[in-house]
Amino acid sequence: MSALETAFSNAEARLGTEVGVSNWITVDQPMIDQFAETTYDTQWIHVDPERAAAETPFGGTIAHGFLTLSLASRFAYDCFPMLPGQVMGINYGMNKLRFLMPVRAGARLRGRFTLQKVTKRSATDLLRENLLTIEIEGEKTPALVAEWLGLAIFED
Template sequence: MAAIDNALADLQAAIGTEVGVANWITVDQKMIDTFAEVTHDDQWIHVDPERAARETPFGGTIAHGFLTLSLASRFAYDCFPVLPGQVMGINYGFNKLRFLSPVKAGARVRGRFVLQEVTKRNATDLLRTNVMTIEIEGQETPALVAEWLGLAVFEKG
């Protein structure tokens, strides 16, 4: 049996289970400022701590939603080991994505993944669908919930 078929069988047996919880990452003001600079999104709620403390209900700056989402790749490294015969993983997009709670500067976040579906697309590719929740330490409402698609690409034959 090919490596991809073994992986498919193993993953199908894990559907509906939590496949990983990532390590915590602190989203500090330096990270927010760097993201703002790289993306040219310097809205004051992200980069002006004094004004954000004065004029928002958050008590200070908050991370960009897309910054929080961009941490998903790091969280995936923590949670998805390379499968036997797999040569790479590729981000394939999202079916659903909702930002539920802002991430305040200084907060810690982590990803949590539940395998929802896996299909064999061809001789080298498995398409995995995971529900990813990015949690904020100490808060009941997560920062975001997404249905994330990823390809596990295997060596030929």
């Protein structure tokens, strides 16, 4: 059995199950400021702690939604090691994405992955769809939920 066939069979057996929970990452003001600078999104709710504390219900600044989403790649590194015979993994996009709760500066986040679907696209490509939930430590409502697609590319 090829490495891809083995990976497909193993993934099929895990459909509907949690496949990983990442380590926590702190989203602090310097991280938010760097993201704002990089993306040219310097809206005051992200970069002006005093104004955000005075004029928002959040008590301070909040992270950009896309900053929170961008951490998904880091969370995946914690949860998806390379499989035997896999040569690379590729982000294939999202089917659905919802931002459910703002992330306050200083919050800790982690990613939780549940395998929803797996498809053999070719003799070398395995498409996995995972439900990604980015949790905020101490909050019942997650920061976001998404159906994330990833390609696992295997040797030919």
